[in-house]
Amino acid sequence: MTTATLETPAQAKPAKQKVILCEGNEAAALGVALARPDMVAVYPITPQSSLVEHVAKLIADGKMDADIVDAEGEHSVLSVLQGGALAGARTYTATCGPGLAFMFEPYFRTSGMRLPIVMSIVTRDGITPQSVWGGHQDAMTVREVGWVQVYCETVQEVLDTTIMAFKIAEHHDVMLPVNVCLDGNYLSYGTSRVELPDQAEVDAFMGVKDVNWHVALDPHRPMAVDPLTGGSGGKGPSTFVRYRKGQCRGMQNSLRVIEEVHEEWAQRFGRSFAPLVEEYRLDGADYAIMTLGSMTGAAKDAIDEARDAGRRVGLIKIKTFSPFPVEALMKSLGKVQAVGVVDRSVGFRWNCGPMYQETMGVLYRLGRHVPSMSFIGGLAGADITVGHFHRVIEATEKLLSAPAPIEPVWLNEKD
Amino acid sequence: MTEHTKYLVVGSSHAALEAVTAIRMHDAEGSLTLLTRDPHLPYSPTVLPYVVSGRSAPDGIFLRDEKFFADHRVTLKRGNALKALHAERNAAELADGSELAYDKILLATGASPAIPPIPGLDQVSYHVLRTLDDATKLNAAIKSSKQAVVLGAGLVGMHAAENLVKAGAKVTIVEMAKQLTDGYFDAIAAGLIEKAFTDNGATILTGSRVVKLAPSTIGATLTLENGSTLEADLLLVATGVRPNMDYLAGSPVEHDKGILVSDSMQTSVANVWSAGDCAQAKGFFTDDKVMNAILPDATEQGRIAGMAMAGDPGLKQYPGGVPLNTYHFFGRHAISVGSSRVPEGGEVVTRFDEASGRYLKAIFSADNRLTGIYGVNEFFDGGVMCQLILRRIDLSAIRERFVANPLAVGRELMSKTWR
């Protein structure tokens, strides 16, 4: 942790913030500009394209001082940034869906090299069937690769989280790449009022850049980056284990750091976001529904209506999906007797949503039987409406008195 | 306190200089002292006839300069001879009375003119030719000589005689042996040499011996065995050399005609080596130890001794001395490589064109290896011939061609065999 972050003024008054109207992709681009990366590499893909277009325009207009690399594909996009990061650059890119799949090879390696690259995933469903629409399948597919992944609910959160992501990634206890996930279509193109932080304030928040203190390709301090580890019988495997364990420790450290950074953000800029898990009207609830990303807005409306109608239901929203916030979620789930989990992607192996599968693990740790079920909705850009959430609430409520169904509920199947 | 040096090299001619180079190739740091009785920088005795003739400037013959010794961190002690070797306590007693302790010593002290025990020789003034100072004195003397006598028809004597002839003196060469340049060239070659001299006005008295000398008004009167006399205003004694090894008196270093050495030039005392004209080493054609006081052998021996002293693992044993001589007389050349002795079952092939004076003699062993080759006005590459002998190259298939043209065929063999 840099000194600057430790000297957070207790009573900071946020500077007057400019208010603008913009879409999520532009908000992400503005956040990137405020974080002052040295290098961005871009390759267009729907629904990410307008994000990199905004970045390119900010640079072209002199509003952002970064080297932009129009690479020939996502694989090279991430590879260029790896090189930049190893040479000391703060780096950024964005992708989604097939682009993310294409960059998987360097993607896997980024976390292993502990490079604090920030990448937005403007989430898009996985092909095939061919689709250019939103869904969490892309980000979910790579959840086990050692990147920190956070999901945003609003355009403002996209902007603020994009900036915070650099600070989380570059924290010396973390040193991991971070995905800021914003829902394709809903957040990428959704336009709303946004408060734009002051550059000087952001600079103070970010502190001193120091991204390759741990690994570098620099003739001033030559080293071999990622030499081969040998096979069994030598020290290769134990070296490998120490690397992996270090990655896991970084992931666990990030849970604390994400909280600290969100806290500092709130103090400096007056906007507070639940860093790991958000509870909405959970106190006094018998059961809960769980959400991720932009669907949460409609879900909250549905919760409000259900509460008004006397249902004892609350909402748990996950912001930090990787690492999975087990302890925080245990606290929230400890308050309820049943839970329904809404995913915007599928887990093929368990025939349920991926977040549901993760939740089942947490429920097991609770040591108490909590009936649960999986809902899958919003695939391929489908809307999850307040009406859909009422169905979710009703079905979850039934878990209090009836056996839980094994099959997931496909919310948009008959839309 | 006695001065100490790791390596002490005594002598300053070819053997000594090659030893210095070889030591420094392997041991760049060990203290190294070069001791020489000569007051001058190193030079070769072989060049002295040309100093006598005036062809070589006395200050242009030095083989190394002070800088060489400084660059190679060699302490050079000139004008101070080795007086006695105290091998038992690894110390050299010098002529100036000082002592020099060493770890290893090389005796490359060369040779001095052998002065024959002729009655009256000590009563007359005469010249020898072994040192630069000898040469400059002789150079001055020949300019005023009208009638000179040279005792000995070895290469030193012949060179000097030619210079005297060219300077205008009436020259007589007195040689005990039946021919000139005995031991270097055979009778036919010697005949060609003799003819060149007599054609130029010299008198050659071979098979002849001086029995008495006495001072005369112009210099000396020599009385020959047959009773005749010769008058000389300049007398040069060139009847051969003897190794400088008086300093060995009382030392355990074994010596015979010269200092006896092994195939790595080591003497009977482990940290004492010897090389060059004072050493007696194995011959190539005989296992007996022989004196082979020629320049190429001196360099070879010096190199081996230096490597052995420094412990250089690249050391190769001495293959044995091969006689090698070149002789330039009145614009003509004579070259001899190898032994004049015809081996058992061997064969001698000669080719002689009296009109042109071209003469070639090649000696082959029974199995068609070259053992010796001699030429007058017949040029071939002496170095190539020497390799043919040393490598014992089988010449069966090409002997005739070889004898017809040893220059071209030798080069072919060279290029195919050791290129």
Next chain:
Amino acid sequence: MGKSYNTIAFDANKCDGCGDCMTACATAKVGVGDTARSRIQIVGSADDGFELALCRQCGDPKCVMVCPAGALTKNFDTGVIEWNDAKCVDCLLCTVGCSYAGIALDAGSGHVAKCDTCDGAPACVPACPHDALTYVTTSRIYNEVGDWEDLFAPGLAGCQGCNTELLMRHTLRRVGPETVLATPPGCVPGMGSVGFNGSTGTKVPVFHPLLTNTAAMLAGIKRQYKRVGREVNALAIAGDGGASDVGFQSLSGAAERNEQILFMVVDNEGYMNTGMQRSSCTPYGAWTSTTPIGKGSGGMPSQGKTQDAKNLPLIMVNHRCEYVATASTAYMEDLYDKLDKAIQASKRGFAYLHVYSPCTTGWRFPTDQNMEVARKAVETNFVMLWEYNRTDGLRFTRPVDDPLPVTEYLRAMGRFRHLSPDQISHIQSKVVENLAFVQQMAHRQSA
């Protein structure tokens, strides 16, 4: 100590004994074309082969040792053994000392005479109509490079006879310590350049990129140093598989963006490090472990690779890089010249150097034959040595006007042993076609 000198080299196989070299020497040295007075002597016969007698300018010259007059000296700047006529006494002892007939009596002058290399421009060499004589000036490389630090660790573990280590060491010495080196998976890291278990094989920063992203990672590194105002070389030493196949996209992308990278491909025509599998640079007909020889099915025997090699360097020309060149380890002067140009070009944009590097293990030839195989590839025009830049276009640097039949190359190794006459004629026709194609490019661009 340890200095290297230029030298006159003789290829007996090319000599027909015409004697033009001797005429040229004698003319240059004594003003008349009397071959007997030449300091270079060709001996022998057409039946038995021609041989050479010439001063070798020995490092430890016996002629100098045995000269009693100090008339011969080794000039340690030029390497030439100099003869001083003012000191010489015509004793001929030098001719006895020399085992090589390198110094001999010149009857015309009455003195010895020897080669002095005409002060570094030997008259004999250009006079040879058959290129049997060459003046080898590679000493420059040794003398210059020898003073520079070897930036690889000692003891890289290449296969016996492999010349890639030579190439790597030379290249990195030349490029220097202010370098970030990328060695993607293949023989180069396989022999230990990136190191193992946390220890490095290189004294400069070095990394394993992916097989696929070498050029992209280097681009990022170079750009960041440029951004902060530091002069750092970005160097790749990659294999042909990673460059021409799976890594081609990032290579092409970086070239198109004209990233300031020096990208060297060591082309051993296959995935040799992983066990000799086929790459798109593997030539037609070659055995590899994935194009094996077998009886096949349906009467169609399996006879090695069935497609022609991709010509990666020509593809790079079509990116209009700052500099593109082909090179061979058998022609180090040519390679060095190109390396220097490539280094300079990489300061302006993308420089691509394609080095043909025979693989003793995968091509199946004796380990002492690497240079010979590399040389035969060029002498048959199987590979061509050329260079390209945008200003001057493409030009041959070592044109082979009288190429050997390609069989001379093919028979030098085991991977082509099974070829049928049809396959051989296919390869020969491809050589002709490729040559014509590159010649056309050279012609067009020079026009």
